[in-house]
Amino acid sequence: MIxxxxxxxxxxxxCILVGMGWAKRNPGLxxxxxxxxxxxxxxxxxxxxxxxxxxxxxxxxxPMALALLGIFALTGGLAWLVTKICRAPWxxxxxxxxxxxxxxxxxxxxFFAFGNLGLSYAMLWYAMVSITHYTLGDRIIGSGAKxxxxxxxxxxxxxxxxxxxxxxxxxxxxxxxxxxxLIGQIVPALMLILLGASLARMPSKISIRPLVFAVLRxxxxxxxxxxxxxxxxxxxxxxxxxxxxxxxxSGVVNWLLAERYSRQPEDMAxxxxxSTLLAFLLLxxxxxxxx
Amino acid sequence: MxxxxxxxxxxxxxxxxxxxxxxxxxxxxxxxxGKLVINIATPCLILSALNKTQLDGRQLLDxxxxxxxxxxxxxxxxxxxxxRLKVERxxxxxxxxxxxxxxxxxxxxFFAFGDAGLALxxxxxxxxxxxxxxxxxxxxxxxxxxxxxxRSPIAWSALIAISSQLLSISWPLWLxxxxxxxxxxxxxxxLVMLGVSLAGLQLSGLRVPMLFALLRxxxxxxxxxxxxxxxxxxxxxxxxxxxxxxxxSAAINYLLAKTYVGQEEQMAALVFGSTLLCLPFxxxxxPLLMALAA
Numbered sequence: 001m002i003x004x005x006x007x008x009x010x011x012x013x014x015c016i017l018v019g020m021g022w023a024k025r026n027p028g029l030x031x032x033x034x035x036x037x038x039x040x041x042x043x044x045x046x047x048x049x050x051x052x053x054x055x056x057x058x059x060x061x062x063p064m065a066l067a068l069l070g071i072f073a074l075t076g077g078l079a080w081l082v083t084k085i086c087r088a089p090w091x092x093x094x095x096x097x098x099x100x101x102x103x104x105x106x107x108x109x110x111f112f113a114f115g116n117l118g119l120s121y122a123m124l125w126y127a128m129v130s131i132t133h134y135t136l137g138d139r140i141i142g143s144g145a146k147x148x149x150x151x152x153x154x155x156x157x158x159x160x161x162x163x164x165x166x167x168x169x170x171x172x173x174x175x176x177x178x179x180x181x182l183i184g185q186i187v188p189a190l191m192l193i194l195l196g197a198s199l200a201r202m203p204s205k206i207s208i209r210p211l212v213f214a215v216l217r218x219x220x221x222x223x224x225x226x227x228x229x230x231x232x233x234x235x236x237x238x239x240x241x242x243x244x245x246x247x248x249x250s251g252v253v254n255w256l257l258a259e260r261y262s263r264q265p266e267d268m269a270x271x272x273x274x275s276t277l278l279a280f281l282l283l284x285x286x287x288x289x290x291x
Numbered sequence: 292m293x294x295x296x297x298x299x300x301x302x303x304x305x306x307x308x309x310x311x312x313x314x315x316x317x318x319x320x321x322x323x324x325g326k327l328v329i330n331i332a333t334p335c336l337i338l339s340a341l342n343k344t345q346l347d348g349r350q351l352l353d354x355x356x357x358x359x360x361x362x363x364x365x366x367x368x369x370x371x372x373x374x375r376l377k378v379e380r381x382x383x384x385x386x387x388x389x390x391x392x393x394x395x396x397x398x399x400x401f402f403a404f405g406d407a408g409l410a411l412x413x414x415x416x417x418x419x420x421x422x423x424x425x426x427x428x429x430x431x432x433x434x435x436x437x438x439x440x441x442r443s444p445i446a447w448s449a450l451i452a453i454s455s456q457l458l459s460i461s462w463p464l465w466l467x468x469x470x471x472x473x474x475x476x477x478x479x480x481x482l483v484m485l486g487v488s489l490a491g492l493q494l495s496g497l498r499v500p501m502l503f504a505l506l507r508x509x510x511x512x513x514x515x516x517x518x519x520x521x522x523x524x525x526x527x528x529x530x531x532x533x534x535x536x537x538x539x540s541a542a543i544n545y546l547l548a549k550t551y552v553g554q555e556e557q558m559a560a561l562v563f564g565s566t567l568l569c570l571p572f573x574x575x576x577x578p579l580l581m582a583l584a585a
Contacts, residue, residue, distance in 0.1 A: 003464065011469035018331060018473070029323045037324075037483065041309055112468070175294075175301035182302035182482075183309065185475040193327070193476075 004291065005284055008112040012105075013280065015189050019196020031197050038190055043103070044158035046184030047127060050120040051162045052172040053181070060238055061124075067228045068128055071246050072098055074224040079216055088209060092264055095137045095257075096250045096271045097217045102126040104195040105248040105279065108188040113244060113287055114237050121241040127155050129245075133253055141254070142261040198252050199276065202269035210267070214250070214275035218282055221246040240290045247286050249276040293574050299398045300570050303391075303542070306479050307563060310486020319487050328480050329546055334448035336474030337424060340393070341417060341452040342462050350414045353524060357532045358418040360518040362388050365511055365536075366430075372506065378499055381552045385430040386561045387507045389423045390538045392416040394478060395569065399538075400531055403577060404584050408531055415535040423541070424449035431551040478542070485545045488559040500560035504540070507565045508572050512537035530584040537573055539565035 023031070079097035083090040100106070103126050110122035134153060150156055165172060225246035229239045250272045258268035313319055369387035373380040390396070393416050400412035424445050429435050440446045455461070462470065515536025519529040540562045549555035 007465040007468050010465040011472040014469045015473060022327070022331075026323075026326070029326070030320055031323050033320050034323055034327070037313075037480075042479075108472075174298040178298055179302045179305040183306060183479050186479045189332075189473050189476045 005287060008109070008287060009280075009284060011112065011189075012108055012192055015108075015192035016196035016199070019193035020200040021196075022193070023197035023200040031194060034190065035194055038187065038194065040154050041183060042187045042190065044154040045180040046187045047123050047155060047158045048162060048172070049177060049180040049184045050116070050123050051159075052165065052177060054117055054120040056117075056120055056124070058166075060121075060234075063232045063234050064121075064124065064238065064242070065128065067225070067232055067234065067242055068125065070228040070231075071221065071224045071242075072132070074227070075216065075220050078220055079213065082212065082216065086209070086212070088213075089264065089267075091140055091143060092258065092267055093213045093271070095133075095140045096254050096268055097213055097220065099129060099133045099137050099251045099254055100217065100221055100246060100248045101195075101251040101272075101276070101279075102129045102245045102248060104191040104252060105276075106245040108192055109244055109248070109283070110241050111188055113291065114240055117237050118241050121238050122245060125241060125245045127159060129251075130155055130253075133251065137254070138257055141257040141263055143263075195252060195276075198255070199273060202255065202273055203266050204273055205266070205270055207270065210270040210274045211278075213271050214278045217250050217271075217275045218247055218279050221248075222282075222286060243290060244283075244286065247279065247283065249279040292577065295402060296399065296570060296574050296577070299402060300395060300566070303394055303482060303566055306482025307486040307489065307566075310483035310488075311490050312486075313483070314487040314490035321484050321487055324480055324484055325546065325549065328477050328484070329550055330444050332473055332475075332477035332480065333543065333546075334444040335470045335472075336477045337420065337445065337448045338452055338462075339467060339470035339474045341420070341456065342467060342470070347414075350411060351418075353522065353528055354411050354414040354532060355418040357515070357518050357522055357524065358415045358535070359422070360522075361511065361514050361532070361536045362419065362422060364514050364518070365506070368510060368514075369503065369506060372503070376499060376502075379552065379554055379557070381431055381433045382548055382554055382558050383499075383503050383561070385427055385547070386540050386544050386558055387503055387511075388430070389419060389427055389541045389544055390507065390511060390535070391541045391566070392419050392535050392538055394542065395538045395566070396535045399573060399577075400534055403534070403581055404527060404531065408527060408584065411528060411531040412535055415531065419535075421449060421453055423543075425453075428547070428551070431547050433552075481542050481546055485542055485559050485562060488545065488549075488555055489563055492556045492560055496557065497560055497564070500557050501564050503561050504565035504568050507540050507561070508537055508569045512572070512576065527584040530580040533576070534573065534580055537569060537576065539569045 076094055076098040079094045080090055082088070083093050102122070107119065107122050107126060111119040131150070131153065135150060222243065225243045229242055234242065252272060255265060255268045255272050259265040366384055366388040369384045370380060373383045392412070397409065397412050397416060401409040425440075428440055428443060428446055461467075512533060515533040518536075519532045524532060542562055545555055545558045545562050548558035
């Protein structure tokens with residue numbers, strides 16, 4: 001059991017630490033081209049390769065979407081209530097709690113815990129969260145700024161191609177599948193290394209308020225997910241994926257958006273950092289319970 | 292047949308194409324990528340790839356000796372040609388000697404000869420890789436000294452891999468999964484960087500690299516046949532040696548040239564040119580090799 005857990009969590013923690021050490025040692029090195037490659041090419045490729053390469057049950061899409069809506073509503077609503085009680089700015093903490101790190105943290109976790117099938121469900125979950133994050137989340141944090149354009153999002157392109165091939169009942173050509181698989185290989189480890197690098201660059205300060213919201217993010221997300229998978233009777237690998245994805249830290253994109261709109265990025269960074277630590281403390285127990 | 296070969300090589304080509312198109316559109320700073328690949332990802336890849344195979348003594352003698360002889364003879368030819376053309380031998384000698392037996396050779400051998408072929412192809416690949424990251428680094432740095440080698444994480448990982456092969460140690464699962472997890476980043480990033488570098492290449496500079504690409508693929512193939520014949524190999528073993536000897540120049544040669552020599556555009560042209568060349572060439576000889584193996 002402990003050996004299983006170590007082989008799931010050690011690679012993740014090692015990659016994050018490598019990323020942190022790397023960013024601390026080379027403060028001048030620009031990681032922007034790497035993250036550009038990751039988001040514009042790597043993630044859409046992996047999305048295509050995993051969705052076309054695995055036999056997903058499309059009937060699962062509806063309960064997945066319902067579960068996601070329920071988790072958004074529960075965690076977001078709870079966070080909103082708490083911001084009213086302790087007079088915290090809701091435009092930081094509501095998205096910070098709602099939008100979890102389903103990419104950098106969730107994808108590799110689900111891959112190691114549930115294999116390739118787990119990865120492809122986790123990919124779909126990530127796609128839904130990410131699209132909402134860049135539209136609704138962008139609007140909340142930027143208070144009514146235009147928001148990211150949907151058709152510019154490479155994830156949307158990749159999903160459209162997958163949907164089209166599925167509709168026409170066409171198999172993906174072998175050369176494309178092989179190519180997207182190879183390019184997609186960069187995603188899991190690189191996401192964690194870049195997560196480590198951005199954690200190392202965030203201003204770190206420890207206080208009570210981010211801790212409260214970090215607990216809401218990780219423990220609240222976990223509780224909401226358990227409730228919803230039971231309500232919707234979701235079983236098997238998908239159940240595990242939803243619970244793990246809902247128990248991850250606050251997404252790094254929250255911090256990027258807060259920086260872009262100058263909405264107290266230090267507070268958002270504190271939430272991301274605290275919840276990342278908390279998630280890594282709690283995930284071994286959550287995984288032990290699931291596996 | 293041609294389509295299936297194309298499907299096997301498409302990942303290599305598309306990785307390069309992505310980098311090429313990216314660099315045509317905007318200036319790309321590959322400093323961070325290069326450091327990540329050379330210092331972290333490749334050492335992990337070497338350790339995990341070599342950990343997965345334990346070599347068999349008899350196969351090592353046959354195939355391994357053939358690999359060593361092909362490397363030696365092709366290196367001598369490349370040395371002679373580089374001296375005649377008065378071009379940098381620290382680029383062209385290792386560029387011809389070290390072939391892409393992992394990315395290209397393994398899937399093609401598996402596709403053509405099944406599991407038995409793959410097992411032999413892996414022996415060839417491991418022997419070339421071990422030489423690549425020990426002796427090969429000296430060819431790149433142009434000096435037969437150990438001191439600069441010991442500063443390179445790649446050489447360290449090769450050293451550890453060789454010793455664990457000799458002592459038949461394999462890593463615990465948690466370490467193995469971390470190594471292969473981080474190592475997976477190396478190949479795609481390397482190919483993209485190669486493409487970025489190709490975007491800066493002048494067409495007039497292509498003649499010399501193409502000559503050496505020809506030496507790598509067609510010359511390598513002939514040498515493979517010669518060596519297999521000299522060693523008395525036949526059937527499947529001979530077919531695998533010839534195929535592995537006809538593969539393109541290894542993609543990491545580009546990165547090693549960038550780190551140790553400079554003039555990495557020429558290496559990028561050699562790697563890419565030989566990759567393009569080996570696709571039709573292997574398609575041409577594959578029916579003969581499959582008949583030989585059957």
